[in-house]
Amino acid sequence: MSQVIEVDQLLQESRELADRAKVAARRMAIASGAAKDAWLKRSAQALIERAAEVIAANARDIAAAPGYGLTAAAIDRLTLNAKRIDEMAKGLLEVAAQADPIGEVITSSRRPNGLQVTQVRVPLGVIFMIYESRPNVTLDAAALCVKSGNAAILRGGKEAIHSNRALHRVLADELAASGLPADAVQLVPTTDRAVVGHLLRMPDKIDLAIPRGGESLIRRVVDEAKMPVLKHYQGNCHVYVDAEVDQAMAVRIVVNAKAQRPGVCNAAETLLVHRDIAATFLPRVAEALIAQGVELRGDEASRQIVPTMVAVEPSDWDTEYLEKILAIGVVDSIDAAMAHIARHSSGHTEAILTRDLVSARRFVDEVDSSAVIVNASTRFNDGGQLGLGAEIGISTDKYHARGPCGLRELTSTKWVVYGDGQIRE
Amino acid sequence: MSQVIEVDQLLQESRELADRAKVAARRMAIASGAAKDAWLKRSAQALIERAAEVIAANARDIAAAPGYGLTAAAIDRLTLNAKRIDEMAKGLLEVAAQADPIGEVITSSRRPNGLQVTQVRVPLGVIFMIYESRPNVTLDAAALCVKSGNAAILRGGKEAIHSNRALHRVLADELAASGLPADAVQLVPTTDRAVVGHLLRMPDKIDLAIPRGGESLIRRVVDEAKMPVLKHYQGNCHVYVDAEVDQAMAVRIVVNAKAQRPGVCNAAETLLVHRDIAATFLPRVAEALIAQGVELRGDEASRQIVPTMVAVEPSDWDTEYLEKILAIGVVDSIDAAMAHIARHSSGHTEAILTRDLVSARRFVDEVDSSAVIVNASTRFNDGGQLGLGAEIGISTDKYHARGPCGLRELTSTKWVVYGDGQIRE
Numbered sequence: 001m002s003q004v005i006e007v008d009q010l011l012q013e014s015r016e017l018a019d020r021a022k023v024a025a026r027r028m029a030i031a032s033g034a035a036k037d038a039w040l041k042r043s044a045q046a047l048i049e050r051a052a053e054v055i056a057a058n059a060r061d062i063a064a065a066p067g068y069g070l071t072a073a074a075i076d077r078l079t080l081n082a083k084r085i086d087e088m089a090k091g092l093l094e095v096a097a098q099a100d101p102i103g104e105v106i107t108s109s110r111r112p113n114g115l116q117v118t119q120v121r122v123p124l125g126v127i128f129m130i131y132e133s134r135p136n137v138t139l140d141a142a143a144l145c146v147k148s149g150n151a152a153i154l155r156g157g158k159e160a161i162h163s164n165r166a167l168h169r170v171l172a173d174e175l176a177a178s179g180l181p182a183d184a185v186q187l188v189p190t191t192d193r194a195v196v197g198h199l200l201r202m203p204d205k206i207d208l209a210i211p212r213g214g215e216s217l218i219r220r221v222v223d224e225a226k227m228p229v230l231k232h233y234q235g236n237c238h239v240y241v242d243a244e245v246d247q248a249m250a251v252r253i254v255v256n257a258k259a260q261r262p263g264v265c266n267a268a269e270t271l272l273v274h275r276d277i278a279a280t281f282l283p284r285v286a287e288a289l290i291a292q293g294v295e296l297r298g299d300e301a302s303r304q305i306v307p308t309m310v311a312v313e314p315s316d317w318d319t320e321y322l323e324k325i326l327a328i329g330v331v332d333s334i335d336a337a338m339a340h341i342a343r344h345s346s347g348h349t350e351a352i353l354t355r356d357l358v359s360a361r362r363f364v365d366e367v368d369s370s371a372v373i374v375n376a377s378t379r380f381n382d383g384g385q386l387g388l389g390a391e392i393g394i395s396t397d398k399y400h401a402r403g404p405c406g407l408r409e410l411t412s413t414k415w416v417v418y419g420d421g422q423i424r425e
Numbered sequence: 426m427s428q429v430i431e432v433d434q435l436l437q438e439s440r441e442l443a444d445r446a447k448v449a450a451r452r453m454a455i456a457s458g459a460a461k462d463a464w465l466k467r468s469a470q471a472l473i474e475r476a477a478e479v480i481a482a483n484a485r486d487i488a489a490a491p492g493y494g495l496t497a498a499a500i501d502r503l504t505l506n507a508k509r510i511d512e513m514a515k516g517l518l519e520v521a522a523q524a525d526p527i528g529e530v531i532t533s534s535r536r537p538n539g540l541q542v543t544q545v546r547v548p549l550g551v552i553f554m555i556y557e558s559r560p561n562v563t564l565d566a567a568a569l570c571v572k573s574g575n576a577a578i579l580r581g582g583k584e585a586i587h588s589n590r591a592l593h594r595v596l597a598d599e600l601a602a603s604g605l606p607a608d609a610v611q612l613v614p615t616t617d618r619a620v621v622g623h624l625l626r627m628p629d630k631i632d633l634a635i636p637r638g639g640e641s642l643i644r645r646v647v648d649e650a651k652m653p654v655l656k657h658y659q660g661n662c663h664v665y666v667d668a669e670v671d672q673a674m675a676v677r678i679v680v681n682a683k684a685q686r687p688g689v690c691n692a693a694e695t696l697l698v699h700r701d702i703a704a705t706f707l708p709r710v711a712e713a714l715i716a717q718g719v720e721l722r723g724d725e726a727s728r729q730i731v732p733t734m735v736a737v738e739p740s741d742w743d744t745e746y747l748e749k750i751l752a753i754g755v756v757d758s759i760d761a762a763m764a765h766i767a768r769h770s771s772g773h774t775e776a777i778l779t780r781d782l783v784s785a786r787r788f789v790d791e792v793d794s795s796a797v798i799v800n801a802s803t804r805f806n807d808g809g810q811l812g813l814g815a816e817i818g819i820s821t822d823k824y825h826a827r828g829p830c831g832l833r834e835l836t837s838t839k840w841v842v843y844g845d846g847q848i849r850e
Contacts, residue, residue: 026767030790109812115801117811124823125793207823228653228824249846256848342451364841365455368550376540376844385849386542386840387534398549398632398837399653400825412823415811416789419801421674423681424810 010190014198017153017186018205021126024183025151029123031180033100036147039178040096044089046170047139051085057166058135061159068159070133078133078160088139091390095143098389101407102149116418121411123149125207128199129392130221132213133157138167141210142185144392148410151184153199153206157213158191196224203227208410212393230405232370232396234320235265235348237378240337240363241285242354243276249375250353251285256377257351259292263322265394266349266381270317270327272337275301278330282306294324301330317344334359338366345369347396349381370396370403435615439623442578442611443630446551449608450576454548456605458525461572464603465521469514471595472564476510482591483560486584493584495558503558503585513564516815520568523814526832527574541843546836548574550632553624554817555646557638558582563592566635567610569817573835576609578624578631582638583616621649628652633835637818655830657795657821659745660690660773662803665762665788666710667779668701674800675778676710681802682776684717688747690819691774691806695742695752697762700726703755707731719749726755742769759784763791770794772821774806795821795828 047054058080065075104121111117127150129141138154145152156164168187175182188195200209203226210230211221218231239257241250257268273281278301286296286306296302297316298309309328316327317340331337334352341350351373352363360374371381381403383391388406395401401409472479483505490500529546536542552575554566563579570577581589593612600607613620625634628651635655636646643656664682666675682693698706703726711721711731721727722741723734734753741752742765756762759777766775776798777788785799796806806828808816813831820826826834 026791026793029793111810111812115805115810119828122793122823228822246846252846252848260849360843366451368451368454368547369839371840371842373842374844376842376847377849379849380540380842380844380847381840385536385540386842387536397653398547402838403544403840413827414794415796415806415828417796417798417801417805417811418785419799419805421671421677422801422805423677424685424802424804 010192010194011198013190014195015202015205017188018126018199018202020183021151021153021186022205024181025123025125027181028146028149028151028184029102029125031149033102035179036100036149037096039146039174039180040092040143042174042178043171044092044096046174047085047089047092047167050170051082054085054163054166054170055080055082057162060162061133065159070159074133074159078135078163080135080163084136088136091136091139092143095147095390098147098407100147101411106413113422114420115422118416119413120416121408122414124410124412126151126153126205127410128153128155128206128209130155130196130209130211130217131157132217133159135160135163135167137212138164138187139171140390141392142171144390144407144410146180146184148407150410151181151186153186153188155188155196155199161191200224201226210393228400230393230395230397230401230409232265232346232348232394234346235267235394236270236318236320236344236346237266237268237349237351238270238272238341238345239268239351239353239378240272240331240334240341241274241277241281242334242352242356242359243274244355244359245277245281245353246355247277247281247284250281251288253351253353253375253377254285255288255292257379258289258326259294259324260377260379262324264379265320266378267322268326268351268378269319269321270329270344272329272331272340273302274334274337275330275332278302279305282328289326292324294326296326296328298328299330302328320346334362338363341367348394349373349378351376351378370394435617435619436623438615439620440627440630442613443551443624443627445608446576446578446611447630449606450548450550452606453571453574453576453609454527454550456574458527460604461525461574462521464571464599464605465517465568467599467603468596469517469521471599472510472514472517472592475595476507479510479588479591479595480505480507482587485587486558490584495584499558499584503560503588505560505588509561513561516561516564517568520572520815523572523832525572526836531838538847539845540847543841544838545841546833547839549835549837551576551578551630552835553578553580553631553634555580555621555634555636555638555642556582557642558584560585560588560592562637563589563612564596565815566817567596569815569832569835571605571609573832575835576606576611578611578613580613580621580624586616621646625649626651635818653825655818655820655822655826655834657690657771657773657819659771660692660819661695661743661745661769661771662691662693662774662776663695663697663766663770664693664776664778664803665697665756665759665766666699666702666706667759667777667781667784668699669780669784670702670706670778671780672702672706672709675706676713678776678778678800678802679710680713680717682804683714683751684719684749685802685804687749689804690745691803692747693751693776693803694744694746695754695769697754697756697765698727699759699762700755700757703727704730707753714751717749719751721751721753723753724755727753745771759787763788766792773819774798774803776801776803795819
């Protein structure tokens, strides 16, 4: 009986939280750019002034981290220090420096009957961020949501709860002083997982859910959410080296795509090489990759040329390693390469390295991924690198947003029509 | 036992149908505009040449209609004749005349490192249309999906199955001759409802579901779909008449918004009138509405002025009548009007009638609907009227598409990056 009451209370609190966000969103939609930028700048300043308070809260999370079984790498990502707080403050200022997306006229026309028709960019409304134990996401998400005129509900991992509460206090304390509604940025106060489920079942109050973290978190959110979810599950990215290619360039790009930062979603996981150059190219690229500590898993044709490769298993083609391992296959043609990609890619990022114009154009037209790259590293599929500014995530879906998502992807549109008495005949 | 086998077979057939659509979608993505337009023109021609075949098939549906309990209005919408087939053929030619949305460059930049970055419009992929017994939707949906480079799976109501099969035969027979894949437009062959459920659970094969019909159909699709759904549930549209207004114009617009075609989603359902003009405006507008056969349901303040009004019930404010009934309320201010709208609107279309610039600008900025209209009829929220050309539906969601949806709303984007050896440092 007491458990039933408790669950009902969580549901009730979740509803109230979402209702407050919805009321705040109506005010955020008409907030001035000046107010939003003032909040970003005041928060950056306050973050530096209150660094000690944030670091003290963070220390509680760090102390508890072994109890949660966090790995050393996870504890490192969780750790805040003066330098990282400084970077986070700079991040807020960078978002302040971006143009305000709200109010932009996207299309306009004057209709034959004199109606003046415009399609105007407006905020989405309420955005629910669900993420793991990376406190910097609290700052990034709040900054991008507020700048794009939305209200944010933030739910970070329980392992970072004290850090997130401290960071949220800093942000929230500057809202009213900047002329923004106090509920524009809310942190879910409890770490009870049930609240996430409740909120994900409120499509009338929450316009978008954004999970950031491992694939299991994302799948859980997609399964439960009744509103749209901005997400990608995996980045199983391919580099295809065509028959005609600058081999030195190709080696440089393959090494960069695989080894420069292997743990991220736009790192390459599979290398496909045209049969005509395999005998000369594979030994060169293998040597360079091995020098970077990359384990090579080749198909039979590859291993005939570089026998030190491990034999690739069928499951390798569908694996996002996120570490220094690369699957390698020899293909007979660009068609075979694109067929392999169509079958195994997660639709994130694919690159072709070629001198051949027909190959480049075919690859760009026919490969169905969020970014298709010619003669450059897959690592460029990133909001900052493509010129969008800070990104809230990368989408491999085709609906609404595809690829890196910045401020514009957190907006919707509204048709605005001015007339002087027009009626339909 | 036999039932289990049957269900499995339907699931298997649904998978194969979706797989064929997905293969066709890859070819459709690179189909030329010339091929797509050739198909639209050939289909228009074939439709007229094969009108007798279509009308004969339609006669079978009409004969069966009373058995399905269709109303006279529904039977009328189901009925095809030479004139309607002619209109449908013209509709295909109108879509052919629109610009091809695919390949449009939406944003572009050259990055500091020399990367040439473009964001290009591409098709969504596979679109699943679920609709009722209106055979014209078969034509509209196929035309818009093909023109936008998508593969279509069509599922009309069982009451129109013979008409839809005949129309689909006409369309499908022209695909190969136009150089398009034969599976670019598929009709679900069976009327078994289970197939819809199977297909709605295939987000890896189908990119978008579009239900067109009554609210119960749409809710069922949204409940079951694992892919995005383009939809609106209701059009509970409001007209607010401000204190300062050209009353003759306001009467004309209110009558048009309510009575010109009451059964459509952009017809007005509620009239809100500023208290300052209620005493003069309500009798005028009431007389004009009653002359059009509109039943008026007023709040207490309205009925003090026009006592012949029926008393409005609280549930009226949330009702999409879709007939000649209008709820009427008197409000103290534009704020009260906007608060009423925020509470009761379905986010479809709201209009303000005013001479006051501040009121107009506030209404446009603060009302959160797919279209916000100043001094014109709500009936203008329509793809053709706003200049989009033919529409596949109207969305009251904010994600991806909002308001009338034409060719562009059936597309996604792809980032295309050309470099000459760039790597990330």
